[in-house]
Amino acid sequence: MTDSIIRVEDLGKTFRSGSSLSLGKPADEVRAVDGCSFSVNHGETLALVGESGCGKSTLGRLLLRLIDPTAGKIFFENTELTHLPAGRMRDMRRHLQMIFQDPYGSLSPRRTVAQIIAEPLDVFGIVRSRRERRDRVADLMNQVGLSPSFMDRHPRQFSGGQRQRIGIARAIAVDPSFIVADEPVSALDVSVQAQIINLMQDLQRQKNFSFLFIAHDLAVVRHIADRVAVMYLGRIVEIGPKKQIYGMPQHPYTQALLSAAPEPDPDRKARRIILEGDVPSPKRVPSGCSFHTRCPIRQDICSVERPPLREVATGQLAACHFANPFPIPVAKAVPVVPA
């Protein structure tokens, strides 16, 4: 019935801090993620972009319930994950895996590569004998372009790119149907980055898993994504097919973000939209549209009323009072039945 593999409704996460020490003062509240609704389709890559502190990593972790949401619902296929008991959640994790940014910090330094990659196989009882286990690890290492002869080495004996391959092998070991990759290439050297991007794309084509790809590099995202969601201060401000987001961005923040990335081309000195000021602290999210403090086209309404995420073109949604909807093609412009 539905194409989506992961769907979230009005998802939110509020962190509270300082309550125990600051007597009498209300606790600090950080709305890291606020009112996010979207879905990821089968076999698709949805990229989540935004600047640091926009909540993209928190959102990625929420989807896998590595942290629990404080509002909203998460569905994996037809199962609601939001309040699933720990035991059943663990079973679900077979289908839900994660690749981390830091290939140095995310692998245990005291374990061998074989132990690291085989851990999910053991947890889910996928292999029965030691022999089968080693065969499976060797097979996985081959798939990610590592020689199985390095199986008994430790992570420190590998370069950053190779470590990221180990992390990928671990993630695909249990044949997941959905992977969250949190900045998987941003810590890598430029020449190694391309290898890892190609590897992830090849694996996705072979195994047909879905990806939530969290990144800040817009050129990388354009290369790898099918659809793109842009986050600002915990909310999705624009989401849509890659071609439309890059070709006709509707939200002024998306436009600024795209124009800000310096292009590796000296003949294209960018006509940059320079945003004023810094990203406000998520502790003090501005009223109305949270982008209004930096928005080049703000009007009075923007500081008062929060714009809803609304469709501005087929499959493209933007949360801006002034996003310009494309003229609806005549054939489709049938009278709307009032709700």
Add this chain to the structure above:
Amino acid sequence: MTVPLLKVDNLAVEFGPKANPIRVVDGVSFEIPPAGAVGIVGESGSGKSITSLSILRLISEPPGRIVQGRIEFNGVNLLDLPRSEMPDIRGRDIAMIFQEPMSSLNPVMTIGDQIGEAIKLHEDMPGEKRRERVIEMLRLVGIPDPAGRLDSYPHQFSGGMRQRVMIAMALVCNPKLLIADEPTTALDVTIQAQVLDLMHKLRRTLNTAVLLISHDLGVIADVCERVVVMYAGRVVEEADIRSIFRNPQHPYTRGLLQSIPKLDDDRDRLYQIPGSVPLAGSVKKGCPFYQRCSLRIDKCAQEMPPMFSFGPDQRAACWVTAGQADAKAKEVAL
């Protein structure tokens, strides 16, 4: 031909025991004209940061040492100067900003005092005038309400604002050359755009020459007129910005450019350079890129290629492409 402001000639830097040194920078030469902007691009371990630190003689010794070469600033070889004269050069003639503005600022000193200190070190200026100068500088780098922020501490500023403070401190004595080592790498893209815009503005108003060290070809393309491409401690190509991007001659430069995704390309698959960056100093013989090169011939494993000239503005160290360009390419000693 103009006299270069900075001329680095055949620089080599070694680390580790003298008996068994690791050469992390080898035979590096390039020039920066007055008010020019030159970029050094390279991946981790390429020696780009060590090269920039060597210019100000900031390599800690031991374990490191500059073993060969000249660093001429305005015709004076900085390596000949007694160590005690270097603090006069730093900040006054050549200033430097780093990637992480938080760890480069003193957390227990106010912004005003830190910037003022740079003036105090190099100029005899009464306190009141110094204060005015600091305010003027903060205004120039775009700190809102500069007079009100003088007594603030670094932790009260955001990352982008701290980098502005760093830039203000670096430029307050009007140096001829600003060395910026990955100045925007720790910043978000919209903040990076602000800082790059600021650097353009400052270059126009103050005429400061810039040496920009970065791994990001987009940032380099934005700021620089010439580019030095480093790989495994060596310069593999050096050219004006347009030649580097339009007509690169070293296989590494070519590979690097093809392996980065661009905002307007529709390739299904990225070009990938096989293998990974060698450890600094691990290649002892032949071309350092040999292991990963798609054009390699046997000679490359044996003999380090010299710099060949590919036209007036471009040099690259490759036996194969120099051979292909044959008539035009000739060996040069910079």
